[in-house]
Amino acid sequence: MHTIVFTAASVWMTVLLAISIVLVIRARSIPSRILSLDMAVLISVALLVLVSDVDRVPYFLDAALVLALLSFSATLAAARYHEEEGDLFS
């Protein structure tokens, strides 16, 4: 039962990840795109945790941790760049 729930959840996470990537592409504005990307990474972290639990492979958790770390600095950099650009050209 436990494995079935976790497997079903990871399949559904994959679907959500695909949807969120479509949302990244179709975002209406740049901040919205940064936000969608951030959400896609959050979903990937959840997916990695689920897969690591189902397959009993703990090193996926290291990948999840690194992904979370990277996504934070990436969001920070992208948002700051978007913000500063206005100051350069206005």
Add this chain to the structure above:
Amino acid sequence: MSPIPWIADALVVLAVAVMTIGVYGLRRMPDVYTQLHATSKAVFLGVIAILVASAASGDPATILRLVLIGGFLLATTPVSAHVVARAAYRRREPMTTPGAVDESGRGLTAPSTDVELEPVRRPRSELRNVVVGYDGSEQSRRALERAAQIVAEDGRITLVTAGGILPSAPQVSSAAPADDVEERRRVLAEGHERLAALGIDARVVEAVGDPTDAIIDTARDVDADLIVVGTRGRNVAARVLLGSVSTTIVNQAHCDVLVVR
């Protein structure tokens, strides 16, 4: 049989539901300010629930990593959300959510068509005699509009424009003063027209010399209740030489002064 696996399963089902709602929220919300709710609350909560579910059945090394991931996300998600919101706000990303209120006054809300807002009831104004420093600049236009908003219904607005002697310093050509006079008349006529269109009784005063003196003297002459000026007039060179018109008026006027930004 231990109940822990069941709790873990329930948490995963809950997380999947909440994250689905979060993704739908991101798709459905009209602007980035509301989309922030979907990611930084719903999806984040789902991830935390999955981490807890996985930790319930894991060994100590796994739990340690999960706690690390969870703690890190807990610290960084609000920061990311804030940074994205700030970037959107500073780049004047419009608020398109129906009924959104932009308290910053930066005009981020689009003029909404599908939401009926209650008309703002104008309080009875005691200001019957308002003097406006008007030189046709963007700031002075705003000052004029604000004066038109707050003047009493039977009140009167006096527009003052000045220039000629001192502020013409950067204009070297001898033909400049005549153009200057023409320009001032045109500006005053335009301001008068704007007020007439609003049904407000307006007078115009055209003075030669320092705008500060002109505005203060006119206000004293007509015994004004209020002087309204913009933050910065058209003539930057004069401002550097003489100091800000609005600052001087605030210091010297006999009545209340409103500096419009």
